[in-house]
Amino acid sequence: MATGTYDLIVVGAGCAGPAAAKTAAELGLKTLLLEKARVPGEKNVSGTCLNSAALIDPDLHYLLDGPVEREIREMRTYHIAADRTTVFHEIPARGILLLSIRRDHFDAWHTEAARAAGAEVRLATTVTDVLEEDGAICGVLTDGGERLSARVVIDAGGVNSLVGRRAGLIPKREGHDMILYVTAAVHLGKERIDERFGDCIEYYLGPGIQHKTWPWIFPKREVVTLGTGGYMDEELIGGAVPSVNTYMQNFLDLPVVRKKLEGGTIVAWGLHLEFDESLEQRVRDGLILTGEAGGFVAPFLGQGMPEAFFTGIYAARAAAAAIAAGDVAREALEGRFEELLGENIFMQAFRHVAATNKKSILSKPDEEIAAMMQNVVMGGGFITNVLHTNWMRGAAEGDLGPVQEAYDFLEFVQPYREIGGDFETLYNERQARRKAR
Amino acid sequence: MKLEMKVDRYPGDPGEFITVVEDRCTACGRCERFCARGVWERVGTVYRPVRIEDCVECGACWNVCRDDAIVFGEPRGGTGVRFSYG
Numbered sequence: 001m002a003t004g005t006y007d008l009i010v011v012g013a014g015c016a017g018p019a020a021a022k023t024a025a026e027l028g029l030k031t032l033l034l035e036k037a038r039v040p041g042e043k044n045v046s047g048t049c050l051n052s053a054a055l056i057d058p059d060l061h062y063l064l065d066g067p068v069e070r071e072i073r074e075m076r077t078y079h080i081a082a083d084r085t086t087v088f089h090e091i092p093a094r095g096i097l098l099l100s101i102r103r104d105h106f107d108a109w110h111t112e113a114a115r116a117a118g119a120e121v122r123l124a125t126t127v128t129d130v131l132e133e134d135g136a137i138c139g140v141l142t143d144g145g146e147r148l149s150a151r152v153v154i155d156a157g158g159v160n161s162l163v164g165r166r167a168g169l170i171p172k173r174e175g176h177d178m179i180l181y182v183t184a185a186v187h188l189g190k191e192r193i194d195e196r197f198g199d200c201i202e203y204y205l206g207p208g209i210q211h212k213t214w215p216w217i218f219p220k221r222e223v224v225t226l227g228t229g230g231y232m233d234e235e236l237i238g239g240a241v242p243s244v245n246t247y248m249q250n251f252l253d254l255p256v257v258r259k260k261l262e263g264g265t266i267v268a269w270g271l272h273l274e275f276d277e278s279l280e281q282r283v284r285d286g287l288i289l290t291g292e293a294g295g296f297v298a299p300f301l302g303q304g305m306p307e308a309f310f311t312g313i314y315a316a317r318a319a320a321a322a323i324a325a326g327d328v329a330r331e332a333l334e335g336r337f338e339e340l341l342g343e344n345i346f347m348q349a350f351r352h353v354a355a356t357n358k359k360s361i362l363s364k365p366d367e368e369i370a371a372m373m374q375n376v377v378m379g380g381g382f383i384t385n386v387l388h389t390n391w392m393r394g395a396a397e398g399d400l401g402p403v404q405e406a407y408d409f410l411e412f413v414q415p416y417r418e419i420g421g422d423f424e425t426l427y428n429e430r431q432a433r434r435k436a437r
Numbered sequence: 438m439k440l441e442m443k444v445d446r447y448p449g450d451p452g453e454f455i456t457v458v459e460d461r462c463t464a465c466g467r468c469e470r471f472c473a474r475g476v477w478e479r480v481g482t483v484y485r486p487v488r489i490e491d492c493v494e495c496g497a498c499w500n501v502c503r504d505d506a507i508v509f510g511e512p513r514g515g516t517g518v519r520f521s522y523g
Contacts, residue, residue, distance in 0.1 A: 037519070043494070180473075223522060237471060249440045268444070
C-alpha cells in the first residue's frame with residue numbers, strides 16, 4: 001500500500017482548495033492538493049460570478065490573472081406579480097461589479113497556480129476516508145488505497161464533503177438550511193449576448209419560477225447561465241412541481257426570458273445543493289473545514305466563491321502557524337482561523353446582509369415578497385432591503401435604534417464604494433499581462 | 438425552449454457510490470421525491486437507486502433520508518458526472 005507524508009493535505013480543487021494549497025506552498029509547507037475530477041471545476045456547479053467587493057482585497061488580487069468570461073457592471077431585477085412587472089436597473093458601483101467566469105476554466109487555472117507555487121497536485125483522486133490517531137485527524141485514505149499522512153488536513157471538498165462527514169462535522173441538512181438548485185447554460189453567441197445582456201446580470205422573482213430564492217441569468221462570453229430552485233422544505237416539490245426542473249422550465253417560459261433566449265440552445269445542465277446556515281463546528285484537531293464544506297456561504301444570497309477563497313487562504317495561514325508552533329490541536333488552529341475571519345469586512349458585511357434578507361424573505365409568501373421588493377424604491381437590491389427593513393421597522397415602531405442600525409450598516413458596506421477606477425486599472429493590467437503570456 | 442438535462446460523463450466505472458441499508462429503509466420515498474434525475478424507485482418494501490448511471494452526485498437523497506438508510510460515497514476518481522460552464 002502506497003503512503004506519503006506531507007505538512008498539509010488539501011482535499012478538493014474548487015475555489016478554496018487551490019487558494020489554500022497555493023498559500024501553504026508559498027509559506028514553505030510540503031503541500032498536496034487532491035481533486036476527484038480529471039479537470040478541476042468539472043465537478044462544480046455554481047453562480048460563477050466573482051464579486052469585486054471581495055476581489056479588491058489584496059489577498060485575492062492574484063485571481064485577476066485568471067480566465068474571465070465577461071466583466072459585469074450592472075444588474076437588473078425583474079419583480080413579476082399578477083398585476084404588474086417592475087424592473088429595477090442598478091449600477092451599484094463605479095467600476096466592475098462582478099467577474100463572470102467558467103468554473104471548469106477558472107478552477108483549472110487556479111490549480112495550476114497552486115502547482116506553480118510548489119504544491120503537489122493529484123487529479124482524478126477521490127478521498128474515501130480520513131485517518132485518525134488519538135482523536136486527531138492525521139491524513140486521508142484515497143480510492144487508490146493510499147494512506148496519505150499530514151500534520152493538518154484542509155477540507156475543501158464542497159457541500160457534502162466526505163472528509164467533513166467522516167470527521168463528524170458535516171450533518172445532514174434540509175428545510176430552510178439547504179437549497180437545491182438547477183442551472184442551464186444557453187448558447188447564444190457573443191454578438192447576441194452583447195446585444196441582449198451586455199455587461200448586466202439579471203435576477204427574477206415571479207410566480208412558479210422559484211421557491212423563496214432568486215432565479216438569475218448570468219452572461220458569459222458565448223453562453224448565459226440560468227439558475228433557480230429553492231429551499232428544501234416540504235413545499236419545494238409536490239403537486240404542480242414534480243421536480244426542481246419545473247421551476248427552471250417555468251423560468252424559461254416567462255415571456256421576457258423567452259424573448260431574451262430566442263435562437264439559443266441549451267448546451268449544459270447542472271444541479272447543486274447549497275448549505276444555507278452556519279456549521280456548529282468547523283475545526284477539529286488536525287482539520288479545518290473551508291469553503292462550502294465549512295458552510296461558508298452567505299445564506300440566502302448563495303454567494304460562496306469569495307468566502308471559499310478567503311477561508312482557504314486563512315486556513316492555510318492558520319495551519320502554517322500551528323505547524324510552526326508544534327501544536328495543531330483544535331484550539332490553536334481555530335483561534336488563528338477565527339481571528340482572520342473576524343478581520344474580514346467583506347465576509348462580515350455579507351453575512352449581515354444575508355441573515356437580514358433570509359429572515360425577512362422566509363417569513364413571507366413569494367407574492368408578498370414580490371410586492372415588498374417592488375416597494376423598495378431605492379434600487380431594489382439585497383443591500384437596500386437590509387437598509388429598508390431596518391429603516392421601516394424603526395419608523396413603524398417610533399424607535400431610532402433600527403434607523404441607527406441602518407446607518408451603521410451603510411458604513412459597513414463601504415467595500416462597494418471602493419470598487420472604482422483603481423480596481424479597474426489593476427484588473428486591466430493583470431488581464432493584459434495574461435493575454436501577453 | 439424545452440429544458441434538456443444535458444450532462445457529460447467521464448468514461449470509466451464510478452462504482453456503487455450510493456447504497457441502501459435495506460433494514461433501515463422505511464420506504465418513505467423522500468429520496469425519490471427530491472431527486473431531480475429519477476434515480477430512485479420503490480422495489481418491494483424499500484427504495485433503491487435503480488438508475489444510478491443517471492446520478493449527478495448532488496447528495497439530495499442522502500440529506501433528506503431521515504432513517505439513515507442511504508450510504509452516499511463518491512465515484513472513483515476521474516469518473517462520474519462532468520459539468521461544463523460550472
